[in-house]
Amino acid sequence: xxxxxxxxxxxxxxxxxxxxxxxxxxxxxxxxxxxxxxxxxxxxxxxxxxxxxxxxxxxxxxxxxxxxxxxxxxxxxxxxxxxxxxxxxxxxxxxxxxxxxxxxxxxxxxxxxxxxxxxxxxxxxxxxxxxxxxxxxxxxxxxxxxxxxxxxxxxxxxxxxxx
Numbered sequence: 001x002x003x004x005x006x007x008x009x010x011x012x013x014x015x016x017x018x019x020x021x022x023x024x025x026x027x028x029x030x031x032x033x034x035x036x037x038x039x040x041x042x043x044x045x046x047x048x049x050x051x052x053x054x055x056x057x058x059x060x061x062x063x064x065x066x067x068x069x070x071x072x073x074x075x076x077x078x079x080x081x082x083x084x085x086x087x088x089x090x091x092x093x094x095x096x097x098x099x100x101x102x103x104x105x106x107x108x109x110x111x112x113x114x115x116x117x118x119x120x121x122x123x124x125x126x127x128x129x130x131x132x133x134x135x136x137x138x139x140x141x142x143x144x145x146x147x148x149x150x151x152x153x154x155x156x157x158x159x160x161x162x163x
Contacts (some may be wrong), residue, residue, distance in 0.1 A: 032083055032115075034067040035076065041067065041127035060111035060152050061090040063125040089114045112156065123153075 036044060044066055048058040058066070068083045070076065093110035115124070123130050136149050 031078065032064075032068070032086065033078055035069060035071075036067050041125060045126075057150055057152075060125050061087075061094065064090065064111060064115070067125065086114050111152075118156075 034041075041063070045058060045063060048062060048066060049055055052058070065087050068087065070080050090110045093113055097110070112118075118124060118132070121131065123132050123135060126135070132153065135153055
């Protein structure tokens with residue numbers, strides 16, 4: 001009986017060590033890490049809504065910029081050049097959209113153009129566990145049957161259907 005448990009324990013530890021090694025490699029590949037620490041993306045999103053005079057949902061580009069702020073004098077694991085380049089590209093695309101349309105349009109295009117399309121299974125800049133399908137569900141707090149769909153998501157769906 002002890003031999004079975006000893007072999008099992010050894011295999012389990014080998015599996016755990018292999019997973020830890022794979023996770024470390026994957027974390028090393030990640031770029032554009034957020035700098036908001038323990039503060040949730042939902043809280044940051046709510047703060048941006050409250051700071052907005054029109055109480056509009058922030059765009060993905062605005063959320064990206066808000067979650068990548070750097071504090072001077074603090075050291076970070078990754079250099080800020082890539083993040084600053086991405087933010088500059090998004091702002092340039094937004095200014096081009098503004099010049100062309102005459103009014104500020106949705107910046108989902110600028111975020112997607114710089115960062116690429118969403119991967120299936122999650123939505124960026126909303127925090128852990130948020131999926132595209134969960135964004136479209138009704139709120140449990142209200143009794144209304146209306147469905148809230150963010151403008152960014154709606155525009156990206158329209159773009160996918162048009163393509």
